[in-house]
Each structure stands twice: as C-alpha cells, then as structure tokens.
Amino acid sequence: MIDPGPSYGLWSLVAINSAVFIFFAASFFKPRSPRDWRSLGMYSAFIVALFAEMYGFPLTIYLLSGWLAQRFPDVDFLSHDAGHLLEVMFGWRANPHFGPFHILSTVLIGGGFWLLAAAWKVLYAAQSGGRLATTGPYARLRHPQYAAFVLIMLGFLLQWPTLITLTMFPVLVVAYVRLARHEELAAVAAFGEDWSRYARQTPAFIPHWPDQRESADSA
Template sequence: MHVGTWGLAIIVTVFVSWLMYRYLAPASWKEWTRAGVLQAFIIAFYAEMYGFPLTIYFLTRFFGLDLAWNEGGNLWAQLFGTPTAHIIAMLLGYSLVFLGATLVAEGWRRIHQARRRETLMTDGIYAIVRHPQYTGLFLIVFGEGVVHWPTIVSLIAFPVIVLAYTLLALKEERQMLEQFGDEYRAYRQHIPMFIPRLNKLQQQEF
C-alpha cells in the first residue's frame, strides 16, 4: 500500500516538520540540537513508512522470517497475519496523535497568552501538567512511531526524544524558578511534569 511512494513521504515530512517548527520553535542552539533529533526522526520515520519499510526488511533478512509484503509492510499486519491488526493499530495510534496534537496546540496558545501578560500560566491545561507541549509531542511520536507504524528507527528514536525533551524541560524549569521564584516552586510541587494525576483530570474542566 505505501511501499515506494516517495512523493508522499516528502509531502508528509515537510508538513509534519512545519507543524513541529510552528509549535515547538527552538529558541537557542541547544534547543536546535534537540529539534534536530526530532527532525531526524521525522525524516527517517516517514521515509521508512512510505518509501522502504525497513522493519520488515530487517526481520526477513536477519531473522529468517518468511513474511509477505502485504499491507504496505506494516509490522502488525505481518505479525498477526491479518490487515485488521493494521487497522486497529492505526486507530489507536492516530487517537494518541490527535490527543497529543491537541495538547501541543492548547499549550502553545496558553503559553503565548502568559508571555504577553508576563505572568505564570497555571490554569487550563497547565493545571494538569507543567509541560503539556512535550507531553503532546511524546504522545504523537509514540502513537505514530510505536503504535501505528513501528520501525527500527522509530523504536530507537522514541526514548532518545523523550530524554532530549526532558532535559530541555528541566532547563526551562530552572529559568522559570529564576523568573518567578516561590510562585513557580509552589506550582511545581503540586503539578506533575508530564503525566497528569487522575484526580487532576477529574477536577479540571475544559
């Protein structure tokens, strides 16, 4: 289905890269380094997904598995022997992608409101997690690169991306402490970094 469609790979890579730089624009050379890791993941992932499904290639060549190139080389369809596995993985994966994109967009909108007012943003999505944009990014990468269409590169890149942006979040928190002091320190004690607490989800109203 997807094998050899390099034109589609280029289009999707450009579009997803634009979204990344639109909502997660780097502000320093260190942030550009982390963005480079994510950019490399985007290029490699969609090249593998639409151009040459390397996951299936490695499985067949190195492990001696006799897998047919059906369903465009999707790993789940190959392993479970039915296209239904691909459909289920796609629905689950894109549900996570949609949720992640919503978090990124909402976090971006609220943080720009806070910057205009020069205040600390603690309501809305920021009353649930301290870094909703990075939580959203992790959900997008996990949903697309692990759940929907796992490849060799995406499985390796996911923990690298999580580590890179966790370090970036810690750096940003040090800057917030310098700017807001005890106000941010109290906020940090009550609001989790990436994973919301169940009681916070129950209390929050959008």
C-alpha cells in the first residue's frame, strides 16, 4: 500500500514549481521572436496544467476514482504518491521517485533541458554571424529546441500522467511541427541552396542512427 504523502490543495507549490520550470526553459531557450514566445507559451500551459493536478486538485484521479479503486483496492489514491499512476498501474509499491518511469522521466527532462541550452548556444552564435546553424545539436537535428520541449513534456507525462496533459501533448507536438515548417520557409528564403543541402542531410526531429546517417550521406 502506498503511504500517504503531502495533501493536495497546495496552490503555492503549483505557482512555485510552474514558475521554476518555466523560468528554466525561458533562460535556456531565450525567446526573442513572436514565434519563440508562442513556443514557450505552449510549453508553459502544459507545465501549469501538470502542476495544477500534481499539487492543486487531482482531477484525473477524481474522474477515474471508481475504476482505480476497483483495479487497485490496496492503494490510497488520496495520497500524493499515488499520483504517479504508471508506477501504481505496473505494480511498483516502493517510493515512486525510485520507480522505473520516474527515473526515465528524470532522464528525459534533464536531457531536454540540456538539449535546449546546447542548441541555443549554437543558434545564437549562428544568428550573430548571419549564418546557418549546422553544428552541435544542429548537426543531428534541424529543430533541436522543439525536440527538447517535446522531450521535457514527455518526461513529465511519464512522471505524472493526467487526462489534460495527455490531451494537450499531441496537440502541442503538432503545433511545434507547424512552427518548424514556418521556420523552414524563412530559412529557405534566407539561405537558399545551403539550407536545402542541410535539410536533405539532417532530419527534423529524430536523429538518424549512425548506419542510417552513413547511408544518407552516401546516397
């Protein structure tokens, strides 16, 4: 049985945690254009919705309470730890912060923030010099910053899945893809054949495995 943890209704924690993770993303992403601010805004909406259920009101658990109580009668779903639903559903009854999904989520969130910061350094240097960003993370992906936001959100989904964020996630992924396509149109106009050559060799969001990249380069 999962031991009770902190109660819900902690709206100050909702505000603090939301502010911290939005500030981290903003400091790494450093939005400047309207498109950048839209990207950060979508991520921010996801984060606020997540922490509102994590510390405020557990809407998902409330809506699924009948099904959850029937399937897992030994779990106290009013405890905070029970909000880690994937650990509960797959039988992890120890501290959920050491569960497999929580560990994987930490890796994804940390990797996402690292990618966001690493990509910004390359992009800033390239924009300052009026050239195309093709080194660092941009040597593997055309849109590493958008990929970073997706990794962070996916990590939070594994850690604390909710009905709202599960609904938001695919919508936000599609929105990031559309923003990326708009950026590519601007890049074509600015860099012409250099961009076309780079785009043919570099995937947009998912990097090639080494053998795939070698095949693409030789093609």
